[in-house]
Amino acid sequence: MAIKYLKADALPALLEALAKNARVVAPFKRDGVTQFEPWQSGKDVELDVLLAKQSPKERVFLQTETYLKFGYTMAPIEEGAEGEAAVPHEMVIVDAVNEAPAQVIFGLRPCDARGFVQMDQVFGGYGGFYFDPLYNARREATTLLAVTCRDPRSTCFCTAIGGCPAGHEGVDALFTQVDGGFAVEALTPKGEAALAAGAAGAVLADATDAQTGEAAETKMAATLKVDVPFDLDGIRDNLHDNIAADGWHDLAMRCISCGTCTYVCPNCYCFSINDSLVESTGDRYRCWDNCFNPLYTEETSGHNPRAAKSNRFRNRFGHKFWYYPDKYDSLLCSGCGRCIMHCPTRIDIREVLRTMGSPAGQPPAEPVAAPAAECGATVSGAAPQAAPVGAEAPGAPRPTGSEEGIDA
Amino acid sequence: MSRQDHIREFAAKALADGRVDYFIGWKQGYNGSEAIPAFVKDPAAVDQLVWTPLCHHNLVTFLKRNMPDPAGAKIGVCVKGCDSRTLGALLQEKLVDKDKLYVVGVPCDGIVDRRKLEKEFADEIVDIAFPEKGKVAVTTRKGDRKEFAQNDFLLAACTRCRYPNPVYSDEMAGPLEPEPERDLISPDWSDIAGYENLSDDDKQALLEKIYSTCVRCFACINVCPVCFCWDKCVNRSRQPELVSQKVGTKENLLFQMVHMFHVAGRCPSCGACDRACPVEIPLYLLHRKMNKEIYDMFGFEPGVKLDEKPVFQVFDLKDQFGD
Numbered sequence: 215m216a217i218k219y220l221k222a223d224a225l226p227a228l229l230e231a232l233a234k235n236a237r238v239v240a241p242f243k244r245d246g247v248t249q250f251e252p253w254q255s256g257k258d259v260e261l262d263v264l265l266a267k268q269s270p271k272e273r274v275f276l277q278t279e280t281y282l283k284f285g286y287t288m289a290p291i292e293e294g295a296e297g298e299a300a301v302p303h304e305m306v307i308v309d310a311v312n313e314a315p316a317q318v319i320f321g322l323r324p325c326d327a328r329g330f331v332q333m334d335q336v337f338g339g340y341g342g343f344y345f346d347p348l349y350n351a352r353r354e355a356t357t358l359l360a361v362t363c364r365d366p367r368s369t370c371f372c373t374a375i376g377g378c379p380a381g382h383e384g385v386d387a388l389f390t391q392v393d394g395g396f397a398v399e400a401l402t403p404k405g406e407a408a409l410a411a412g413a414a415g416a417v418l419a420d421a422t423d424a425q426t427g428e429a430a431e432t433k434m435a436a437t438l439k440v441d442v443p444f445d446l447d448g449i450r451d452n453l454h455d456n457i458a459a460d461g462w463h464d465l466a467m468r469c470i471s472c473g474t475c476t477y478v479c480p481n482c483y484c485f486s487i488n489d490s491l492v493e494s495t496g497d498r499y500r501c502w503d504n505c506f507n508p509l510y511t512e513e514t515s516g517h518n519p520r521a522a523k524s525n526r527f528r529n530r531f532g533h534k535f536w537y538y539p540d541k542y543d544s545l546l547c548s549g550c551g552r553c554i555m556h557c558p559t560r561i562d563i564r565e566v567l568r569t570m571g572s573p574a575g576q577p578p579a580e581p582v583a584a585p586a587a588e589c590g591a592t593v594s595g596a597a598p599q600a601a602p603v604g605a606e607a608p609g610a611p612r613p614t615g616s617e618e619g620i621d622a
Numbered sequence: 623m624s625r626q627d628h629i630r631e632f633a634a635k636a637l638a639d640g641r642v643d644y645f646i647g648w649k650q651g652y653n654g655s656e657a658i659p660a661f662v663k664d665p666a667a668v669d670q671l672v673w674t675p676l677c678h679h680n681l682v683t684f685l686k687r688n689m690p691d692p693a694g695a696k697i698g699v700c701v702k703g704c705d706s707r708t709l710g711a712l713l714q715e716k717l718v719d720k721d722k723l724y725v726v727g728v729p730c731d732g733i734v735d736r737r738k739l740e741k742e743f744a745d746e747i748v749d750i751a752f753p754e755k756g757k758v759a760v761t762t763r764k765g766d767r768k769e770f771a772q773n774d775f776l777l778a779a780c781t782r783c784r785y786p787n788p789v790y791s792d793e794m795a796g797p798l799e800p801e802p803e804r805d806l807i808s809p810d811w812s813d814i815a816g817y818e819n820l821s822d823d824d825k826q827a828l829l830e831k832i833y834s835t836c837v838r839c840f841a842c843i844n845v846c847p848v849c850f851c852w853d854k855c856v857n858r859s860r861q862p863e864l865v866s867q868k869v870g871t872k873e874n875l876l877f878q879m880v881h882m883f884h885v886a887g888r889c890p891s892c893g894a895c896d897r898a899c900p901v902e903i904p905l906y907l908l909h910r911k912m913n914k915e916i917y918d919m920f921g922f923e924p925g926v927k928l929d930e931k932p933v934f935q936v937f938d939l940k941d942q943f944g945d
Contacts, residue, residue, distance in 0.1 A: 246741055247902050249835070262744045267901055268837070277837065278868040367746045368653060368763055463691055467644075467661040470683060472841035474900045488860055488867050501867045507840070508688075508853035509860070523691055558841050558898035559679065560651045560658045 217421040217429070218409065221395040224416035229253050229320060231415025232408060236316035236357070239273050241266040250319065259321055261391070264367055265550060269326045269480030270319050274352045275333060277477075278501045281348070281487075283309045285495035311497075314351035318408055320359040324381035324388075325372050327358045328548040329480025331384040335542040336483050343541075357408045362390040362433055366440045369551030371564060374442045374582070377549050380433035390429040397421050397429035442582040443564035449571035453536045456570050457528070465566055466527035468559040473504035475530065475553035475561070481546045482530075484510070505529045531566050625728055626673040628795035629700055632726045636698045637665040642724050645698035646684055648677040654749035655736065655760075659684065673700075673795070675734045675758075675772060676750060680705045680894040682847035685718050698724040700795070702733075704779060706788035707890035708847040710925030713790065714932050715888075717850060727791025729799040732772065732780040734758055737902065739775055742768070778906055779893035782810045789926050809923075811914045817907060829875055829908075835901045836874040838867075842895035842905055843881055848888035848924075856880055878905070886912045887933045890924045 220228060229238050238253040241260045248263040250270040260266075289305035334353060339345030363370070363379035372378060380388065387405030389396040398418060400406040409418060421429070456462075476482040486503040490496050503510055506526050512518045520526045538546040547563070554562050569578040623631075633645040649660035649670045657676035661684075662668055681699050683689065690697060701709055706727060712718045740747060745762035753759050758770045786799040820828060843849050843857065857865045857877050865880060866873045881895075889909050896906040916922050920941055922933040 245902075247835070249901070264746075278870065365745070365763070368748055464661070464663075466691065468659040468684070470689075470841065470844040470898070472844040472898070473839040474841045474898075477837045477839045478900055486860075486867070488863060490863055490866060490868075499868060501869065502838075504839075507858070509858055512853070523689070554652060556900040558845050558900075560656055562652050565652075 217426050218398040218400075218418040219392075219395055219421040219425050220389070220398050220416060220418055224395070225259065226255070228412040228416035228418075229259070230255060231412050232318050232320075234414075235411060236318045238318045238320060239270060240320040241322075250322070253320070261321060261361060264363055264365060264370075265323060265552060265555075267552075267556065268478050269329055269550065269552065270322050271326075271329060271333065271480050271483075273317065273319055274330060274356055275337075275349060275483060276352075278499055279348060280311045281498045281500065282311060283495070283497045287494070312348055312351065314348075314355045316355045316357075317352075318357045318359060320361075320389075322358060322360050323363050323550065324360050324379060324383070324385060325363075325370075325377055325548040325550040326480045327360050327384035328372075328377055328381060329384075329550075330358065332481050332542075332544055332546055332548065333483050334384075335544060340542055357386045357404045358384060359387045359389060359405070359408060360385040361396075362388060362429075363436050364391055364432055366436055367551060367555075368441065369554045370440050370549060371443050371551060372549035373437060373440045374444060375446055375545055375547060375549050378433075379436035379440060390432055392425050392428040392432065397425050444567045444571060444579060445582050448573070449567055450536050450539055452571045452573055453532055455574050457532070459570065459574060461570055462528045463524045465561070465569060466524035469506075469523055469527050469561055470558055471506045471508070471523045471526060472558065473502075473506050474556050474558060475563075476504035476506065477502060478552040478556045480548055480550055480552075481534070486510075505533070528570075531563065531570065535567065535571070623796065624673070625795040626671070628793075629673055629726060629728065630668040630671050632793050632795065633662060633671060633698060634665040634668045636724050637662065637668070641696065642698035643695040645671075645724075646681045647671040647700045647726075648673065648679065648681075654751065655747045673728060674752060675732060676736065677702075677728075678733045678736075678777065678893075678897055680708060680845075680847050680892050682708045682712065683845055683894065685709070685723070686712065686847055686850045686852075687717070688852045694722070696722045696724070698726065700726045700728050701788050701791060702728050702730040703783065703785035703787050703789070704730075704890055704892040705847070706790045707785060707923075707925030708888070708892055710790050710928055711848050711888040711890070711932065712850075713928055714925065714930065715935075723792075725788075725791045726793045726795055727788030728795045729787045729797070730780075730783075731786060731799050732776045732783070734772060734775050735777045737897075739770070742770075777893055778813060778896075779891055782813065784809060784923075785890075785926070790928060809914075809917060811910070814907060814910050814914065817911065830871045832903055832907075833874040833878050834871045836869065836878065836903055837901060838869055838874065838877060839900060841898040841900060842878075842903075845894050845898040846881070846885060846889075847892070847894065848885050849881060851884075856884075878908070882908050882912055885909070887916060887922070888924050889913065 232238050233253060239250050240253050241248050242251045242257050243260045248260045248266045249268060250266050250273060285307045286304045287307060289303050291300060337346035337349035366379055382401050386402045387398060387400045387409055389398050400409050484503050484505060485500045487500045489498050511520045520529060534546040572579045629647055633647060636642045637645055645662045647660050648657045649672055651658040657672060657674060659679050659681055660670055682705050685697060713720055739760055743762050745764050747760055748763050749761040751759045756772045758772050758775060759767060761767045784802055784804055787801060857880050865877055891910050891913050893906050899905055916933060920933050
């Protein structure tokens with residue numbers, strides 16, 4: 215599909231048209247805090263703040279998701295029943311709750327979209343593991359309209375791990391800010407459908423050569439602004455070798471063992487399942503949980519294999535860069551840097567990877583000096599052996615849009 | 623000699639003498655706009671310690687139950703006035719071992735509210751400097767530089783501070799800051815007057831609104847120096863499920879109420895919870911309100927006198943209860 219051009223002041227009309235058939239979610243600022251919220255006519259989408267406080271994962275992987283409702287009631291006794299059937303007895307009522315309305319998420323960043331692709335593997339039955347109907351129904355009904363990061367932050371590191379400020383992974387249509395509006399590219403059939411629906415409300419003209427060129431320049435300039443704080447090569451093996459190193463204690467000293475990093479993360483997906491019962495009715499629900507919660511690994515016996523703060527701390531990085539890649543052939547991080555920005559004590563994942571991702575006994579690695587020349591180069595050139603980002607696994611259904619890099 | 627130099631000197635000596643296993647102070651974070659907790663083990667590494675108006679972290683957090691790793695370590699720690707009151711509250715209840723502590727008090731004339739500064743810029747702040755007393759110079763990623771008066775960007779807790787000097791310490795990092803006339807001037811609660819003047823319904827509506835965005839990450843609870851139940855926290859209990867694990871306005875409100883009531887009488891409104899909250903919920907408001915209630919009813923200020931019993935461990939017939 216040819217690149218289109220949308221005037222900036224036509225964006226509300228586009229969203230309004232989309233909102234006719236889907237719930238539209240976009241970043242909005244409320245009391246100085248930017249979060250993804252349902253779009254309402256008259257509210258201005260916030261694109262100046264690069265990253266909303268939390269990624270939009272909550273819109274697909276709900277923080278609290280009810281599986282089913284249950285209750286106890288007296289069973290009706292049929293007329294003329296005899297024997298046991300005539301004895302008054304209780305019965306259980308179970309009502310499964312599962313709704314997945316069509317939704318469009320606008321204004322997420324390519325790293326946020328990539329987070330969904332990584333979560334898709336966990337919930338999508340990758341490699342023969344569990345297929346989660348609730349997550350997948352919601353994911354299937356969701357269209358991701360991402361906006362290129364024009365001004366990456368100092369905490370961004372997407373290019374170091376195979377991402378890109380204009381990345382395509384998971385993105386259905388990409389909006390790039392150019393003079394007076396957006397250059398718009400549909401990348402998947404879902405994206406095309408969304409743009410066609412949006413075109414009912416707003417004019418999507420063909421982009422001029424100048425606008426296409428400006429978009430390409432914006433993407434390239436943004437890519438060059440992203441620091442490359444570590445070299446991914448070898449990190450998986452070094453994390454493995456350093457599992458018992460003292461360095462984990464030192465790095466975890468200032469950790470307060472809260473779950474902030476995991477709850478702002480576009481990739482962290484851990485949850486727990488609870489039953490709540492009030493009198494004779496209740497529900498079974500899942501809610502986000504995190505590996506910093508002391509109860510997360512506590513066993514029924516009372517034994518906790520990750521009793522110390524540093525054990526739990528180590529797990530987060532091992533999971534993202536070692537055992538998740540081993541199991542799912544992909545990283546579990548998209549380099550948004552939210553965990554660095556929002557950690558109450560500013561624990562820095564880049565520092566952790568430089569320190570514990572270096573060979574045992576060696577000092578922490580220096581940041582890589584040169585930025586990625588272009589997104590594609592990082593993927594093909596420095597792709598780690600243990601974690602071939604974007605690699606096709608045989609027999610596994612891959613989500614849409616796994617093509618990475620700038621192709622403007 | 624600056625306060626920073628004093629801190630480094632005390633830390634180096636305590637580490638060299640073996641008085642402490644490690645020393646907790648502050649150091650620069652991932653860029654010049656952040657100060658973060660620093661854990662120093664080597665006397666030769668004390669030069670990383672800093673003291674600036676960015677040092678907002680209450681380091682007493684790292685003394686409470688299940689935080690020190692290894693448990694039972696001998697720890698040196700820096701405390702500001704408000705921090706020292708949280709330490710005082712823990713000491714009053716014998717929740718930390720005084721003999722294993724080495725406390726360096728740091729008189730403080732106010733900490734800068736970084737979030738307030740963030741709101742002044744669309745761009746990311748990469749450096750905050752203090753070119754002269756009372757001035758804050760902020761530099762953004764694109765290179766814009768702006769100066770502000772420090773007093774306009776102080777933390778809420780600092781604008782009404784009654785204890786700029788630590789109430790408990792083994793050493794003091796330099797001369798004391800001028801003390802307010804505490805005996806003559808009662809605390810200034812005007813910051814919560816707006817809340818207090820609301821009707822009950824409006825109060826409920828306001829609280830539901832501000833807590834609706836809570837993500838239940840436990841940052842407020844874990845960072846709170848006087849909130850120490852840790853894995854036995856009633857908010858975490860699943861069996862029985864005393865507080866719902868669901869997020870939702872009513873559930874979040876209960877979750878926060880539990881925290882507020884459990885730290886009442888120990889909380890000196892240091893504001894650590896407020897600053898830790900990733901979604902910027904003004905948690906400070908209700909803790910201040912609780913402090914006011916306790917002050918009005920019992921004339922008690924948490925964590926000030928080490929020989930005093932915590933207010934909720936005392937039954938006194940002379941106490942005046944509300945109507």
